[in-house]
Amino acid sequence: MRVGPVGFRIGSDWHAPIAALDALYRDYPRPEFADYSFRLEAVSPWRRRVRPSVRVAGDYWLPDASPLPLAQGLLAAEMGMNLQVALGHRRHLLLHAAVVARGDRAILMSGVSGAGKSTLALMLSHRGWRFLGDEFAMIDPDTGLAHPFPRPVSLKNESLSLIPEGCRTGPLLTGTPKGDVRHVAPPAAAIAAMDEPARPALVIFPRFGFPSALSGLAPTETFMRLTQASTNYVAMGEAGFQALTRLRAQVPAVALDYPDGEAGVAAVEALWEAL
Numbered sequence: 001m002r003v004g005p006v007g008f009r010i011g012s013d014w015h016a017p018i019a020a021l022d023a024l025y026r027d028y029p030r031p032e033f034a035d036y037s038f039r040l041e042a043v044s045p046w047r048r049r050v051r052p053s054v055r056v057a058g059d060y061w062l063p064d065a066s067p068l069p070l071a072q073g074l075l076a077a078e079m080g081m082n083l084q085v086a087l088g089h090r091r092h093l094l095l096h097a098a099v100v101a102r103g104d105r106a107i108l109m110s111g112v113s114g115a116g117k118s119t120l121a122l123m124l125s126h127r128g129w130r131f132l133g134d135e136f137a138m139i140d141p142d143t144g145l146a147h148p149f150p151r152p153v154s155l156k157n158e159s160l161s162l163i164p165e166g167c168r169t170g171p172l173l174t175g176t177p178k179g180d181v182r183h184v185a186p187p188a189a190a191i192a193a194m195d196e197p198a199r200p201a202l203v204i205f206p207r208f209g210f211p212s213a214l215s216g217l218a219p220t221e222t223f224m225r226l227t228q229a230s231t232n233y234v235a236m237g238e239a240g241f242q243a244l245t246r247l248r249a250q251v252p253a254v255a256l257d258y259p260d261g262e263a264g265v266a267a268v269e270a271l272w273e274a275l
Contacts, residue, residue, distance in 0.1 A: 110229045
């Protein structure tokens, strides 16, 4: 299947993970060729049936990664896609960020796991914003444009109660390393427009669960935060440095603390109106 500019070929020793992927990604195109291939395989032949345990093997994989139970096969597949892009992709500067857009301008929301960027992106996508992705912002090193990579949104624990009504979701995955997880398919419009890039207009570093606060960031701090958020900045060399320098110089950045989803959405929309 293809997500934005990246095609994947995914195999499995079991039917269930592929069926879950088919259901969640049913609206995505199926290209003839793939950029990356990986497989969900048993850690040993007998673990295919007795306490089945899944590991990711393929173009890019981590030999010391802990396997997951078969019940979390969908999560293993999502991790496999992340690995292929994070370790192998060089066509774009990658930033760990959620991205939404209005018209041809985009907001990048970058932060550590638990900062709330995925929840904010999903909520905004149901309030008139175009969803470009919640895992990677893909910045073209030549144009500076953000290319969509709109995979299903991964929500965890308390955020599960914020899933908008009518969304198509994957199964509830319990007992994962990050607690309870459910994947939410993005709006159909986001998938239909996933070949349409947008120009970054604002970078937000959100932080969930704190009293509302907003502060501007110095260019040096913005640059450091963005390098920490990138998985391939060093591997891209000069092209990565130039892309990140241009993003830092041309796009304003702020740090945003917010206590809950509604307050966060309101703050993002207020920042947008003030641009």
